[in-house]
Amino acid sequence: MLGASRMIGRYVIALVSLLVLHMRAEGAINVGITYVTEAVASGAVCLDGSPPAYHFSEGFGSGINNWLVHFQGGSWCQNVSSCISRRDTSLGSSAHMETAVTFHGLLNNEEEFNPDFYNWNRILVRYCDGGSYTGDVEAVDPVTNLHFRGARVFQAVMENLLSRGMKNAQNAIMSGCSAGGLTSILHCDKFKALLPSGARVKCLSDAGYFVNANDISGAPSIEEFYSQVVATHGSANNLPASCTSRMKPSLCFFPENVVEQIQTPIFFLNAAHDSWQIANILAPPDSDPSGVWHGCRTNIQNCTPEQLKIIQDFRMEFLTALRKASRFSPHNGMFIDGCFAHCQSDAQQTWFSAPVVGNATISRAVGDWYYDRNGFHKKIDCAYPCNPTCQNVS
Structure with missing residues (x-):
């Protein structure tokens, strides 16, 4: 009974904190573009040939030599048409x-809502290459004017930030x-x-642990998708060599195949029922021509018992793939909640208040791991649906 009371208590605290966030300003700031x-x-450009860009909020006080570089998400383009x-x-x-x-979540500049990182130099790097910064194709078709230069963009942004003081980083x-x-x-x-x-x-991956699983029709649709991404962007030479020396480059887009060789500590933040992965890996539209999964794909509360069973099996596939991240480095951390969500670090509510797992919020878990x-x-x-603090955001 005591354990149950404590669990209920922490959920109440989380929900009260969430209510406070709704009722008062968060102190977030608007940050201009660079x-x-x-x-x-050097050809380090976005898909259309324009320069890369980021938003930079300067550190202050004890955080003046600390740097947090956050990369925006946005899926991938796998062929000329989608790009x-x-x-x-x-x-x-x-x-x-x-x-x-506006900076929220782990980029927030208020100590009350982001106690461990509020006064760091905080950067949001805008995503404009469509290949997770792995592409490097020299030729540009004048008809499409598509530039596949993500690897160069990554290097150029890093060099720019180093010149702005990141070369003196302590954290x-x-x-x-x-x-x-x-x-x-x-x-x-x-x-x-x-x-x-x-x-x-250290590194933090939020909703980035994509798994190589067959879809509901039995097809390896995500593996084929990544194969097209790698071919279109010319990614092979910019994926970890420790992986590409052992298997096809497209398989090195799956974290389960690269994490065992990564030396730097990583924190994996993920919903075990990741809403993007359910909608695009487990049940993509092409695997469901009759539309049976349409409602479930967008809202787990609409799933039938049979669909929930398939989703729970998918969760087990995810956890099996995740074990590699835990097994090979004791310095890695993780916060794997039981929610239906995708990306939880850059939203204020999910970062600071809920969900709660093991008596910790995401911000608390990440801060404890980092320090x-x-x-x-x-x-x-x-x-x-065991965790009542889930926000179930997508």
């Missing part, structure tokens, strides 16, 4: 990006959401290698 114009000369469809949007061109954005985190979360895995060791040898450098506080840093939740 265009990395010097990158154009053209995003070329003239904010996911393919800095000319179409908002000139200012640093590279993080990202979704396709940006995959970026923070694939490029984690590269990021660490750029920084002073004495710096504390090596409070011992055990691997938290895995029970299966949906």
Whole structure:
């Protein structure tokens, strides 16, 4: 009974905190855009040939030499047609990006809502290459004007930030959401290698642990999708060599095949019932021509008992793939909640208040792991719908 009372108590605390966030201003700020114009000369450009860009909020006080570089998500384009469809949007061109954005969650500048990282140098890198910063194709078709240069963009942005003071970093985190979360895995060791040898450098992947699972029709649709991404962007030479030396480059887009060789500590933040993965890996529209999964795909509360059973089996596939991240490095951390969600670090409510797993919020778990506080840093939740603090955001 005492354990149950404590569990109920922490859920109540989380929900009260959530209510407070609804009732008062969060102190978030609008942050202007910086265009990395010097990158154009080296061909480090977005899909349309425009310069890469980021939003930079300068650190202050004790955080002046601490850096948090967060990569925006936005899926991938796998062929010329899909890349053209995003070329003239904010996911393919800095000319179409908002000139200012509001920082929330792990980028928030208020100590009350982001106690461990509020006064760091905080950067949001805008995603405009469509290949998780792995592409590098020299030729540009004048008909489509598509530039597949993500690997160059990553290097150019890093060089720009180093010149702005990151070369003196004492503490640093590279993080990202979704396709940006995959970026923070694939490029984690590269990021660490750029920084002073004495710096504390770690990575955070939010909703970036994509699994190689067959869809509901039995087809390996996500594996084929990644194969097309790698071929279109010319990604093979920019994926971890420790993986490409052992298997097809397209398989190295799956974290389960690369994490065992990554030396830098990584924190894996993921919903075990990841809403994007359910909608695009488990039950993509092409696998469901009759539309039986349409309602379930977008809202887990609409799923039938049979569909929930399939989703719970998918959760077990995810946890099996995740074990590689835990087994090969005791320095890795994780927060795997039982929610139906995708990307939880850059939203204020999910970052700071709920969900709660193992008596910790996401911000508390990440801060404890980064600073090596409070011992055990691997938290895995029970299966949906057991956690009443879930926000179930997509």
